[in-house]
Amino acid sequence: MRSEILTATSRDTQSTPQPIVQIEHLQKHYQMGDTIVRALEDISFTMLTGEFWSIMGPSGSGKSTLLNLLGCLDQPTDGLYRLGGIDVSEMDDDELSEIRNERIGFIFQSFNLIQQLTVLENIEVPLFYMGWDPTDSRDRAQELAEKVGLGDRAGHRPRELSGGQQQRVAIARAMANDPLILLADEPTGNLDSKTEAEILAMLQELNEQGKTVIVVTHELKVAEIANWNLSMRDGLIDAVRGPEDSDRSRWQG
Amino acid sequence: MSASRYWRTVRLGLKSLALHKLRSGLTVLGIVFGVCSVIAMLSIGEGASWEAQEQIKALGSTNIIVDSVQPPENQSASAERSRVVDYGLRYKDAERIQETIPEVSVVIPVRQIEKDLWHLQRRSRGVVKGTLPYYFGLGRFELQEGRYLTDTDVETHANVGVLGSAAARDLFPFENPIGKLIRVGTDPFRVVGVLREKAAASAKDTGSEIIEETGYDFYIPLPTAQDWFGELIVKVSSGSRDMERVELHRLQIQIEGDHENLEAAVDRTASALRTMLERHHPDVDYRITVPLELLRSARATKRIFNIVLGSIAGISLLVGGIGIMNIMLASVTERTREIGVRRALGAKRKHVISQFLIETVVLSVGGGLLGIVLGIIIPQLVTAFSDMKTIITPFSLILSFGISGLVGVLFGIYPAWRAANMDPIEALRHE
Numbered sequence: 001m002r003s004e005i006l007t008a009t010s011r012d013t014q015s016t017p018q019p020i021v022q023i024e025h026l027q028k029h030y031q032m033g034d035t036i037v038r039a040l041e042d043i044s045f046t047m048l049t050g051e052f053w054s055i056m057g058p059s060g061s062g063k064s065t066l067l068n069l070l071g072c073l074d075q076p077t078d079g080l081y082r083l084g085g086i087d088v089s090e091m092d093d094d095e096l097s098e099i100r101n102e103r104i105g106f107i108f109q110s111f112n113l114i115q116q117l118t119v120l121e122n123i124e125v126p127l128f129y130m131g132w133d134p135t136d137s138r139d140r141a142q143e144l145a146e147k148v149g150l151g152d153r154a155g156h157r158p159r160e161l162s163g164g165q166q167q168r169v170a171i172a173r174a175m176a177n178d179p180l181i182l183l184a185d186e187p188t189g190n191l192d193s194k195t196e197a198e199i200l201a202m203l204q205e206l207n208e209q210g211k212t213v214i215v216v217t218h219e220l221k222v223a224e225i226a227n228w229n230l231s232m233r234d235g236l237i238d239a240v241r242g243p244e245d246s247d248r249s250r251w252q253g
Numbered sequence: 254m255s256a257s258r259y260w261r262t263v264r265l266g267l268k269s270l271a272l273h274k275l276r277s278g279l280t281v282l283g284i285v286f287g288v289c290s291v292i293a294m295l296s297i298g299e300g301a302s303w304e305a306q307e308q309i310k311a312l313g314s315t316n317i318i319v320d321s322v323q324p325p326e327n328q329s330a331s332a333e334r335s336r337v338v339d340y341g342l343r344y345k346d347a348e349r350i351q352e353t354i355p356e357v358s359v360v361i362p363v364r365q366i367e368k369d370l371w372h373l374q375r376r377s378r379g380v381v382k383g384t385l386p387y388y389f390g391l392g393r394f395e396l397q398e399g400r401y402l403t404d405t406d407v408e409t410h411a412n413v414g415v416l417g418s419a420a421a422r423d424l425f426p427f428e429n430p431i432g433k434l435i436r437v438g439t440d441p442f443r444v445v446g447v448l449r450e451k452a453a454a455s456a457k458d459t460g461s462e463i464i465e466e467t468g469y470d471f472y473i474p475l476p477t478a479q480d481w482f483g484e485l486i487v488k489v490s491s492g493s494r495d496m497e498r499v500e501l502h503r504l505q506i507q508i509e510g511d512h513e514n515l516e517a518a519v520d521r522t523a524s525a526l527r528t529m530l531e532r533h534h535p536d537v538d539y540r541i542t543v544p545l546e547l548l549r550s551a552r553a554t555k556r557i558f559n560i561v562l563g564s565i566a567g568i569s570l571l572v573g574g575i576g577i578m579n580i581m582l583a584s585v586t587e588r589t590r591e592i593g594v595r596r597a598l599g600a601k602r603k604h605v606i607s608q609f610l611i612e613t614v615v616l617s618v619g620g621g622l623l624g625i626v627l628g629i630i631i632p633q634l635v636t637a638f639s640d641m642k643t644i645i646t647p648f649s650l651i652l653s654f655g656i657s658g659l660v661g662v663l664f665g666i667y668p669a670w671r672a673a674n675m676d677p678i679e680a681l682r683h684e
Contacts, residue, residue, distance in 0.1 A: 100597060101599020101600075116269050125595065129599040130599065
């Protein structure tokens with residue numbers, strides 16, 4: 001069953017890992033009244049295709065800010081962010097929307113499904129904004145719902161589903177646009193340990209099929225399955241722990 | 254956006270509105286009542302002005318009517334001495350008008366005597382009108398049976414007449430009146446024609462007290478009337494006998510001219526007529542009615558009426574629109590999360606704007622459609638229960654529907670703009 005869950009696609013099947021997230025001297029400052037808050041001081045790192053990253057750090061460490069920047073929800077004050085080879089750090093709102101739409105899959109702590117829509121319609125949301133034909137998008141959504149094991153719940157509303165089921169719908173939705181990176185923000189924060197294991201297994205499987213996964217978490221259990229671990233402190237990279245043969249030149253902070 | 258995308262957004266709007274059925278329903282009511290009151294009020298106004306205009310048109314818009322009116326008794330001394338009140342239009346007036354005012358084509362004199370009509374033992378009240386055949390040529394009459402008066406009738410002073418529909422019904426409930434003899438007072442007349450009953454118009458008050466066709470008229474040749482009834486009319490009222498000497502009760506003046514100039518011709522003739530009558534009748538024992546002028550003032554009244562109704566309707570739709578905006582603002586706040594999610598999944602600002610704008614338009618256009626249905630039903634009920642005429646014009650439907658759509662767009666802009674300009678990060682964090 002495992003190998004059947006979600007299919008990897010051409011984007012992920014390159015034999016040699018390519019840089020997919022390239023960050024150089026990234027800074028983010030906020031104006032709060034008279035003081036400037038330096039949420040991100042100066043960060044550089046590179047992520048390659050097919051890697052599974054976890055980002056950890058206490059609150060105020062800048063990990064949320066980093067997540068928002070990685071997700072193209074925000075623009076950096078300074079520095080460079082290249083996503084799949086494209087510099088997105090200077091893009092305007094509409095261009096960023098397009099990037100999110102085509103290159104990023106979001107998974108949230110509180111699932112964030114749209115209540116008035118059915119399972120299928122929720123999965124279809126990114127496809128709608130991509131301008132997919134209704135029939136194609138319906139087929140794709142059905143396919144994804146089946147892959148996350150909810151083919152028989154396609155017409156249900158989110159409130160009729162359990163938390164684990166909702167998060168599975170959210171994963172299907174995040175996969176709808178076949179994203180370059182899957183960005184999960186505390187994906188198991190609202191789930192019991194059994195469902196947590198289920199969801200993590202699903203993420204792991206997606207990663208094994210070649211999808212680049214980035215999880216922001218404060219749970220060690222989640223961090224353990226990631227092969228790369230980035231911890232933040234005070235707007236700087238505190239430490240990066242990777243596999244034995246990792247190249248230490250890939251980060252600085 | 255393609256049509257199918259619009260349609261999907263509309264369906265999405267319907268789903269979102271269905272999430273709060275009561276709230277959406279109550280909001281829609283504002284527009285429903287606004288639209289339905291516009292249509293209902295305009296239809297009642299239209300009906301009323303149509304009736305008024307029909308009545309005036311029945312008098313003939315190319316006519317000027319001059320009636321004899323008993324002047325106020327200012328010379329009481331002379332009035333006491335002679336018990337005969339002498340006033341009104343003269344045969345001379347008719348001739349003078351015909352000869353001196355160029356655009357007058359025909360002057361039709363009418364003499365009117367109120368006398369009971371008899372057939373065997375049946376009696377009907379009656380208004381005997383002595384006139385000329387032209388009178389029927391004004392296109393205001395329809396014959397049910399027989400014929401109108403002819404020039405021969407006039408030349409031979411024939412004892413014939415055309416009977417009004419109501420009098421015919423009273424006198425001849427079971428028989429055909431054509432060819433029968435009836436008595437006017439004591440004098441015998443042969444019925445040669447019966448008029449068809451006219452719809453509504455004459456029964457109601459037009460606001461101008463002029464001699465009207467009542468259905469109890471009996472039209473006879475003018476010379477015959479002079480022969481039989483003279484010029485002295487005796488009125489018996491509450492024991493005393495009043496005598497009046499009136500030569501003519503009415504002059505109906507027909508104006509000729511080509512189509513474009515006709516209105517101007519009527520105006521010129523009316524003013525010439527006023528000047529002439531002022532000179533020859535210092536007692537003001539006449540009254541001039543110009544149907545065209547009445548028609549104009551009726552139209553002016555209608556315009557004012559429409560403006561007043563329009564403003565009332567506009568205000569009610571404004572109130573409805575504010576209600577919609579209020580609800581949409583609440584909805585935007587409530588669905589901040591949804592907006593954040595949509596933005597994260599790739600919705601551009603314009604997508605969010607169109608989503609909320611379409612939702613507002615769905616709300617107001619839905620209300621508009623319901624309002625149109627109600628607005629069509631209500632005038633029917635009004636007509637059924639109050640005998641008031643109502644006319645629903647396509648214009649009022651288009652107008653009110655258009656306004657309701659416009660209200661949706663106008664009052665949807667701000668909430669949609671608010672939704673689109675939320676910071677996606679803040680929106681996602683919103684509880």
